[in-house]
Amino acid sequence: MTLAQSIFLVALSAVVVVILGFTVLVVNSARSSDGGGYISTLLVRRMIRSPRERAEVNRWAFYLHRITGFMVFGFLALHIVDVSLFSFSKSVYDNVHTLYGTPVLRVFECGLVFAVLFHTLNGLRLLVVDLADLSITASTKALGIVAVLTAALGTAGCGFILAPVFS
Amino acid sequence: MSTTLNPRPAEAVAQTRRRHSRRTVYVMMRLTGVLLAVLVTGHLLVTHVVTDVAGTDAGFIAKRWGSALWVTWDSLMLAAALGHACAGVWAALDDYVRGAKLRRRSRVALVALTFALFVFGAYVIARAVYS
Numbered sequence: 001m002t003l004a005q006s007i008f009l010v011a012l013s014a015v016v017v018v019i020l021g022f023t024v025l026v027v028n029s030a031r032s033s034d035g036g037g038y039i040s041t042l043l044v045r046r047m048i049r050s051p052r053e054r055a056e057v058n059r060w061a062f063y064l065h066r067i068t069g070f071m072v073f074g075f076l077a078l079h080i081v082d083v084s085l086f087s088f089s090k091s092v093y094d095n096v097h098t099l100y101g102t103p104v105l106r107v108f109e110c111g112l113v114f115a116v117l118f119h120t121l122n123g124l125r126l127l128v129v130d131l132a133d134l135s136i137t138a139s140t141k142a143l144g145i146v147a148v149l150t151a152a153l154g155t156a157g158c159g160f161i162l163a164p165v166f167s
Numbered sequence: 168m169s170t171t172l173n174p175r176p177a178e179a180v181a182q183t184r185r186r187h188s189r190r191t192v193y194v195m196m197r198l199t200g201v202l203l204a205v206l207v208t209g210h211l212l213v214t215h216v217v218t219d220v221a222g223t224d225a226g227f228i229a230k231r232w233g234s235a236l237w238v239t240w241d242s243l244m245l246a247a248a249l250g251h252a253c254a255g256v257w258a259a260l261d262d263y264v265r266g267a268k269l270r271r272r273s274r275v276a277l278v279a280l281t282f283a284l285f286v287f288g289a290y291v292i293a294r295a296v297y298s
Contacts (some may be wrong), residue, residue, distance in 0.1 A: 025263060026259075046186050066259060069255050070256070070259070072252075073169065073248075076249075076284075077280075080245070080284050081272075089298075090225040091225075093224075093228075094225050097224055097225075100220045101220055102225070106220070112214070114210065116207060120203070123200045124204060125202075127200070129199055157211070157215065160175070160215055160216045161215055
């Protein structure tokens with residue numbers, strides 16, 4: 001492994017640590033200041049039962065929106081720097097870039113695709129909630145659609161990204 | 168001591184200005200969001216589906232930045248994403264950072280970071296285009 005690749009991997013690890021730290025911060029303050037419960041099977045059961053705990057589901061969608069947004073921003077900061085290598089040395093860029101094709105990075109990219117998809121679809125849902133003045137029932141239904149679309153499109157995306165690993 | 172019931176004109180003006188800037192941020196957050204929904208999805212499709220990520224080497228970038236469409240696409244994406252991210256983290260700081268001094272410092276750090284990333288990214292694209 002070259003020095004440039006090592007620096008990239010250290011920077012990527014730092015970004016992942018910062019994202020995990022931010023996630024802990026959001027979930028902890030959800031518990032202390034917003035009255036959110038512990039993440040548990042009980043919480044999940046409460047949110048998927050019918051009729052749903054709509055306020056709670058929507059609140060967790062807000063936390064997830066914040067966490068996925070931060071995740072994408074964290075990666076973007078690193079991505080701007082690694083693509084910038086192209087302008088300074090094409091060989092160093094290519095050297096660092098080969099890491100993107102490794103299985104570990106491909107798994108990371110899958111996580112990123114799920115994060116981008118959820119953040120995008122949920123963001124569009126929020127726009128529709130405001131513009132069409134959706135009720136809490138309708139906006140919770142829309143959140144269900146967002147979850148299904150994120151899972152379906154994310155799985156399809158992962159198929160494309162992981163296919164070369166298995167071929 | 169000022170009272171909120173009967174604010175002095177200067178305060179009223181400041182309040183109106185704050186309300187308007189919040190509205191501007193709200194609208195820009197949605198506009199950049201819709202723009203990014205298209206730009207980032209397109210970016211992911213091109214770099215992971217149409218071309219496998221292993222194929223996005225220096226030759227791929229050189230070819231892409233030879234086209235005005237992609238230079239515009241990437242520049243717009245850079246500006247919209249950083250503006251959107253800055254406003255998003257700004258709102259998160261309001262929730263999690265306690266104390267006026269620390270909040271002010273973290274806002275300065277955030278704006279400095281996103282601005283530096285924008286200038287650097289724009290410089291990189293410009294350097295690649297004009298070389």
